[in-house]
Amino acid sequence: MSNKLFALDIGTRSVVGIILSEQDGSYHVADLVTIEHKERSMIDGQIHNIVSVASVISEIKSILEERHGMLKKVSVAAAGRALKTMEGSMTIDIAGKPLFTPEDINRLELAAVQQAQQQLLSSAATADDYYYCVGYSVLHYKLDEDEIGSLIDQAGRTATAEVIATFLPRVVVESLLSALKRAGLEMEALTLEPIAAINVLIPPSMRRLNVALVDIGAGTSDIAITNNNTVVSYGMVPVAGDEITEALSNHYLLDFPVAEIAKRSLATEESITISDILGFEQQVPTSEVTAIIKPSIEKLASSIADEIKRLNQKSPQAVMVVGGGSLTPLLPKELSIRLDLPENRVGIRGLDALSEVTLSEGIFSTPALVTPIGIAIAARRAPIHYMSVTVNEKTIRLFELKEMTVGDALLAANIKARQLYGKPGMGISITLNGGRMMIPGEHGISSEILLNRKPASTKDFIMNGDEITLEPGKDGKDASVTIRDLIGEIQPIKVTIHGNKHTIVPSIECNGIPVGPDTLVEDRDEIVFSQSTKLNEVLEDLGMEPYIPFEVFVNNKRIRLDDWTPQFFIGNMPVPQDHPLRDGDEIKLGVHTPPTVGDIVATLDHSDQPTASITFNGEPVTIWSSGASILLNGEQVDNSAIVRPGDRLTIPKTAQRPFLFSDVFLFIDYSLPKNASSSYQLLRNGEPIGFNDSIFSGDALEIKFS
Structure with a gap:
């Protein structure tokens, strides 16, 4: 393998070509050529004029070939500013399901990522029809609408995953390939600019820390965040070095290139000499210029800080700033204020942080070199290629921006989230004794994922040539219940009243029609059931005279005479009118001799x-x-004289x-x-x-x- 590495950093304003040589794990920058675009060929990290960009690449290639021989392959990076970030969420019904497993959570996260992807596709901001998902982070898990730390082994009604996912438009990759091909170059490896910078500044051993890397270019500021041993989030804000240059240009009436030169001098000079568009030349103290552009610096710092906190949900432990815009005066201090971090936790990182990198004479160390050097090193350490896998016998090409998983392949194959779960059965809504009741259908059975014909999960890693098969899940059955299922077992009771045997059975009506307990319930049915066991209610249901108190009217005043009121007995024990009957009870009515007028008067x-x-x-x-x-x-x-109930006495x-x-x-x-x-x-x-x-x-x- 040749130890010569050729890399290109295709930026908004210029293209940087770099030649690195590797020796025993150390790298030497042998040559570097920077050429600015002749027209606005790049917008937000995407090549808009392939011919113009290819022309600049060809020019750099020719210069470097004269010094270092034939160059056929090159490593490039897709600009972080081309990444699209979108939040997504997915909620599923888990009522009555077994406890949540890690695979259930993986599939829920995948569904949330897909929902974010659908939002991206439907947004007016883009017309791209395909995206590579380069990573996502879970913002929140929720159980029954309340935030929870983990869903594993939880039970409830609903489970929700909210994620923030990052996507790279396919057109960005395709346009890079086209520009390289036109310039006579073959892509050796591809990476993302934030990953390139992280590869050289934040080694894997440091990625357990929550650190934000900010690459401030001309048109945009790219952000990548590490945590838990991986890169968890990417982002971009459309504010960068040009914002500062425009502030200088507007205040001092400078041509934009003149203002750019003046801005770069602020980092090293105590005063700068500027010539405005009218030809007047003046020397201005750096402190005065810094005061003029401070509002623009504060705006840039606020935009970056806000995006970091949105991606990370909080301030990180530290922030590293690279790129040409990192040399903007006061920027690290303003960032530390807005992120509520000590000033020593926000630092500009240049090549001095790379002990294994040396520079040829005439190449000066600046933070702007971090990304192009990182592209070359990333190409050697962690080259990214296309891989091909099959999903349900359909060939899918994946862009290896990270370790690819079964979930990534399912996303790329446009497998809908609903295909990962069996469809739940239809539920029904009924009214039971006046109360509304929802009866859910059965939960569907999750689909089975096979990787090379073996059961797998969505988190399993895949390799080139793997075969993925999705065995469809089974749909749940529609809700099907009988009235007996709803009200339980209500046994009839047998009683004897006045020597006659009676069976008291429950009363059940469905939509006003008497039905049996094994009747199937349908949607919107109104069910009323009861089983009266109180003595007086049973007598009424049987058409018998219920318990009637002995009452007469004396001088038009109603008087109740308990001594002559009929009394019911179970065995030898008198019982009240609302006494609940039990199976086997024998009820008799105690008979009294009617009272006389004298009895009542007494x-x-x-x-x-x-x-x-x-x-x-x-x-x-x-x-x-x-x-x-x-x-x-x-x-x-x-x-x-004999007195009967209801008689009227006048005394x-x-x-x-x-x-x-x-x-x-x-x-x-x-x-x-x-x-x-x-x-x-x-x-x-x-x-x-x-x-x-x-x-x-x-x-x-x-x-x-x-």
Whole structure:
């Protein structure tokens, strides 16, 4: 292998050609040629005029061939400013699924990257129809809309991955190949400019640190961020050295090339001599010029700092600045302020940081040389080529910007995220006893990925010639449930009421129609079910008289008489009307003798009328004053009349008079004893008394026959 390396750094303003030689791991810059574009051939890292760029490349090639012999192969870099960065997210339903596995997360991330790619394709800013994904970083995982550190082994309703992905348009690579071919050169290796700079400034052992590398060119500032032993993010801001040059040009009325020369002198001179467009020449202190361009420097620093924090979600541990624009006065300090970093954590890195690189006489060390030297070294250390793999028997060409994975191949093959999962079955929505209920369909079974006919994951690395097969996943079944599945098992109960056996079964209606428990439920069904086991409700359902309290009206006032209210019994135990029945219960109704007017009068509150409590032949009797007859449903009755539920009694109020012995017979049902003689005696407290003699509360009355 030849130890001579030829590399080109094709920038916005100029093309740098460099010849390096390698000896025992050290590199020597043997030659360097820089030629500016004759017209605006490059815009944002993409070649817009292939013929013009090829002409500059040919000119550099001819100069270097005169000094170093024939040059056939060259290493180049795709400009970091050509990268497209887009955020994407994907949310999937995980309710009822097994716990989340690493492969589930890999596929979710891949779906989020693809969503970012679709956003990029649909954006008005680009018409490119294909992109290489050169890397992505996860911004957040979410479980049920709340951020979470890891989804592994988590269970919930939804899982979300939010990513920031970086893409390189295919047209950038194709235009580079076309320009080289026109100049008679073959691409030996290709890299990205940020990767090239990182390769020489941040060795793999340092990439565990969270460091931002900023390459400030003429038109754009390219950003790459390392963390966890890899490059995690790329970005670009369309603000760079030309912003400063234009500020000088506008203030001092300088032609742009003159302003550019003046800007470059600020880093080394205490004062600069400038000649404006009117021909006036003046010498200006560097401090004064710096004060003039400070607003532009602050704008540049803010733009870079904001993009770093967006890509990294926070300030990094340190920032390295390279490129010609890195020599802008005050820039490192302004960056440290906006990133809230100590000044010694933001530094300009030049070739002095590369102990293994030496320069030929006449080549001066500047930060602008870092990228072209890095391109050449990256081509030797980590050359990037195309690889070809097959995805479902379709050949896919991949651009090896990093270690390629199965996921990269699936993206390149335009495998849709939904193809990685079986489609979930259709769910149904129902109403159950007035409450809305969603019944999801079955989850689909994930597709199986085979790499060279062996099971693989989306993170597995691939090589040239690999065969990838995606076995489609199985779709989940549509939701299918019966009413029994929803309400569970409700067993019928058997009871005996008044000697008759009855079976109490649950009541189920679907859309107002009685159905059985094994009825299949359909979308939008309204289901009402119940199983009444309360005694009074069961009696009503069976068409029997439920528990009815014994109530009458006395002087138009409703009065409840619990002593004559029907009583239900289970065994010998009385039970209330809302008693829940159990399987095997036997219910009987206790029968009462209907009350008489006297019974009811005796239970009433006669606080507003005189009463007397006496005994008659040893039985207690309460009598009260009534100067008029009692009416039952409007008819005059005596105390022995039978009263039914709902009857109306009218008991008039009278003036107070003494109670007589004869009044007792209004409140009792007395019959003469059989074989009673015609001779009898009335006694009060053992003493004889007449029918119309007065009696008093507490008296003991008797009738004795001879």
